[in-house]
Amino acid sequence: MTTGPSSSVAFVRQALVPAAPPPPGQTGAMRWVRENLVSSWFNAILTLVAIYVIWSVLSGVLPWTLNGIWNAGSLNECREIRDARGLETAACWAVINERWLQILFGFYPTDDPLLARVFYADAYAAAGGYDAVFGAASNATDRIAFVGAMKAELGNLTIFFFGYWRPLVALILLVIAVAPILYSSLPRKMLLFSLAYPFIAVFLLWGGSVWGPVTVALGLVASIVVARSVSAQSSALFGGLASILFFALFFFNPLGVLGVQGLFPLFPHVKGVFDAALPFGITAIPSDIFGGFMLAIIIGTSGIVLSLPLGIALALGRQSSMPLIRWVCVTFIEVIRGVPLIVWLFTASLLLNYFLPPGTSFDLLLRVIIMVTLFASAYLAEVVRGGLAALPKGQYEAADSLGLDYWKSMQLVVLPQALKISIPGIVNTFIGLFKDTTLVVFIGLRDPLGLTNAIRATGEWNGIYWELYIFVGLLFFVFCFFMSRYSMYLERKLRTDHR
Amino acid sequence: MKKSIFLGTLAVAGLAAGFASAQTMADVQARGTLKCGSNEGLAGFAAPDANGNWQGFDVSLCRAIAAAVLGDAQAVEFVPLTSQTRFTALAAGEVDVLVRNSTWTFSRDTDLGLDFVGVNYYDGQGFMVRTDLGVSSATELDGATVCIQTGTTTELNLADFFRVNNISYEPVPVATNAEGQQQYLAGACDVYTTDVSGLAATRATFENASEHVILPEIVSKEPLGPAVRHGDSEWGDVVRWTLYALMNAEEYGVTSANVRELASAPTNNPEINRLLGTEGELGAMMGLSNDWAVNVIASVGNYGEIFESNIGENTPIGLARGLNALWTDGGLQYPMPFR
Structure with a gap:
């Protein structure tokens, strides 16, 4: 090897050649298309077929979905509106718009007194207030007419948030109760709330006296306490037996077979004491x-x-x-x-x-x-x-x-x-x-x-x-999709x- | 239906020992609401509106009974029952009365231990075809494909009809009325068969109803009526005479509009007077107030009004009175006299 400037080498590159862009067709979208869609003649045919299928499905479904009619009183009105707009097909989403509360809650009653007091106060006062409209002596025909007029004026969103507050609160609390079980990064103390949640949910959804679920919870806690304290003094076996005995006496009537009624179960007695001391409850819903x-x-x-x-x-x-x-x-x-x-x-x-x-x-x-x-x-x-x-x-x-x-x-x-x-x-x-x-x-x-x-x-x-089926299907999909994502x-x- | 007969028999067998109640009326009055076994949804007969209030032809009869017994037509709790559970629920006491387009048949009246107390709608099985098929009579349906709900009496009636007329058909089984509608519209079958009231309700929903025609043949008898439990005749009387009160009111021209006026003072028609309690003590004989029929007619109207507002010719269902016209108009509805 010779050294020095006067060597026989004609040219020495002093700097690196800058990287050239890849040849066209080997980058970005073009490459993706080549590799994924038309990598061979067979794939190219499949791609064309797939595009045709997607196009034919979407060209049928999308106009129908997006041109849907949201405000109409009946299917025939929907059809008239569609013809007036000169559309060939159009979904009649008006049925969802009118009935979505029914699909969500069925015939679960709304809290009509609350709605009337807060959003319909003038007419409510004019009709005579709670006793006249909802009281025990009120007339069901008048009440239904009143509620019908009120709901027609309020609109579905107000009814959703305030009329159905009980199931909604139960659902929100469900999310809070489930969160610490699903995500271990949340504070462990939240698990206490998760344990209490079933009783809260029963109270919110079924209503009645608050002391029903509370007494059940107390009975369960007492059974556990009995088990712990008896086990501490004697053996675990006796602890378990004592706990089962207490549970049976609290919730059932083991003496029923002997014909002894009234003393057991203890549950109604305890609940009665609470109810007498501090009566509190919300409307019971069967x-x-x-x-x-x-x-x-x-x-x-x-x-x-x-x-x-x-x-x-x-x-x-x-x-x-x-x-x-x-x-x-x-x-x-x-x-x-x-x-x-x-x-x-x-x-x-x-x-x-x-x-x-x-x-x-x-x-x-x-x-x-x-x-x-x-x-x-x-x-x-x-x-x-x-x-x-x-x-x-x-x-x-x-x-x-x-x-x-x-x-x-x-x-x-x-x-x-x-x-x-x-x-x-x-x-x-x-x-x-x-x-x-x-x-x-x-x-x-x-x-x-x-x-x-x-x-x-x-x-x-x-x-x-x-x-209707699409709406119900979407509701189920949302829940099932969440479960599947969570499992992943x-x-x-x-x-x-x-x- | 075979299954419902089996379950109903089971129900009766299970309850025969402990259930000898003749207390329904007292129970209803103590409870303050009537528990009415109703359809889960049948166009024109029972359907909930946007606020969840039930409306329809059968529903109106429930409301009429509530108005008679409790004086309040809305004091009804509707218990939606499937065709499988309806008779069991009645036998088990879950409902006080069953008004669920149930056909009055021999085995139901005897074997199941029910009492049908009247007929509020005379129905029958019919056929619907496309107009462009050019068929004017069901006997011309040789070789047709027929959409038919499986497991119902209509399936057996269909087989009988085609055998008697010595023509052939090809059944296309469907599970529900909704499915039948879709299959028929999609052209999977030439003919759709079910009760004529159901066919009319179905046809009313079609975009081009005039392209479909209901053939004149009626191939079965389907008398639909309210049912109560065996062994409680007092309660059966109340239901029966509430139904007759509705029909008598139509016969004598008593409507929801004029009933209050007619009841305010005795008229010169003693039939009306006895019906509305301005003469005699007919209400008391049933253990009801004397103006019970006034409450009934004022709140739901007479039989004709109920028919017209729910399933009559001015509704989307558009049924003609036909067999259900009063006997005075050539129909079958013949209310017994109030005397």
């Missing part, structure tokens, strides 16, 4: 007028919350080494899972009454919630069992070798791993459960689909299908294997 999407949320959330612990217990029971527990769990799971949900719902609504002692008809909604919970828990048990089976045997042995007893080894070692594996399956079951709530339409509860039938039965809206978040968060 559950047979619950309906609409609210009903789906009530059944869905109760079913989800109750079936998870039950399903885990059943899964553990099925793997138990004690034959009795194992057989009971296996039988339960196979029987419940082997029969369609609709049959269980019919059982709950029609047949259960014949197996219960005469006169003890309990709430249809409660019966449905119990059936849906049992059904979902049988499925969950199998999902969780899948998670348990996927854990290597070494994990169980490791927990045992640490000297952990059964419950501790499950709680600290096995279940956290098994449940993490099962998350997609669990959420799958939950979404299925939530959508299955529409089946209650067959036993006379007014779920959103049942309400679309009722709305269609009116002279104004007979013959309208798509608009949870899986990402719990991923510890550094894949």
